[in-house]
Amino acid sequence: MTSVITGATVADRVRAGALLAGALLQVVAGGLGGSGAFGLSVGVVARENTTVVMPVPAAFSIWGLIYAALLVLAVRQVLPGQPERAVHRATGWWLVASTLLNAGWILAFSAQAVVLAQVIIVALLVVLAAALARLTAHPAADAADRLTLHGPVALYAGWVSVATVVGAATTGTFLGAPGAGGVATVLGALVLLVTGAIASGVVARGAGAVPYAASVVWALGAIVAMAPPLAVVVAxxxxxxxxxxxxARRVLTAPPGARVPAAFG
Structure with a gap:
């Protein structure tokens, strides 16, 4: 199904403006949460509740790429001819919700409301999954769609897929569960295997296969780099x-001329 242009309505323009405002808001929230200007920095709270599936701190630099990509997405969808496209109508409010939930997660986690933060990030994952599903139903019309719409959403959804799992482990530690030891190692390994299975299914069928896979692989590699117990490394x-x-199979089995669309949606 391709995007259809029917003329922008007031609702289209309101939605487009809301997404741009939300994209800017989450950048501000990220700056506050990352620097510790509001509460404790996200990194400090994470280190105080460390687990066997915690990525190395450098892995969180991917947020900069995600924020930049979403800003580009938000700017593009307010340009003439964009707000009224069917793909933006299908995904726009879901993406607005994602920006608000992300900002809320950052502020809650920085305020050490870890349980609330976990509830919010689960909601964020659900919202991004809905947006990605709608992108799957609206194949990219051109390279611009692949790079500035399907790619950013898939990258974001992939990272949050693993961040939700890491957050669940962090929440357990915050509530008093052991962050290390035999039980924590077994659970961590099992959860990573399940995460890998689910992520593989998304990559096989969803939009933005390569960006989604790249962010999940980045997160899993960062967990391995933290030198957790052997079972967690293997998982x-x-x-x-x-x-x-x-x-790789999805891209390589596509016809030569369709390999980029297969990778990006």
């Missing part, structure tokens, strides 16, 4: 290799 590597294999 993360199995999940990582499965996702890479599925992404």
């Amino acid at each position: 993360a590597l199995v999940a990582l290799l499965a996702i890479v294999a599925v992404a």
Whole structure:
């Protein structure tokens, strides 16, 4: 199904403006949460509740790329001819919700409301999954769609897929569960295997296969780099290799002229 232009309505323009405002809001919230200007920095709270599936701190630099990509997405969809497109009508409010939920998660986590933050990030994952599903139903019309719409949403959804799992472990530690040891290791390994299976399914069928796979692989690799127990390393590597294999198969089995569309939606 292709995007259809029917003329922008007031609702289209309101939605487009809301997404641009939300994209800017989450950048501000990210700056506050990352610097510790509001509460404790996100990194400090995470380190105080460390787990066997915690990525290395450098992995969180991917937020800068996600924020930049979403800003480009938000700016493009307010340009003439864009607000009224069917793909933006299908995904726009879901993406607005994602920006608000992300900002809320940052502020809640920085305020050490860890349980609330976990509820919010689960909601964020659901919202991004809905947006990605709608993009899957609206194949990219051109390279601009692939790079500034399907790609950014898939990248974001992939990172949040793993961040939700890491957040669940962090919440457990915050509530008193052991962050390390035999039980934590077994649970961590099992959760990563399940995450890998689900992510592989998304890569096989959803829009933005390569960007989604790249962000999940980035997160899993960052967990391995933290040198967790062997079982967690093995589980993360199995999940990582499965996702890479599925992404490569999807791209390589597509006709030569369709390989980029297959990768980006």
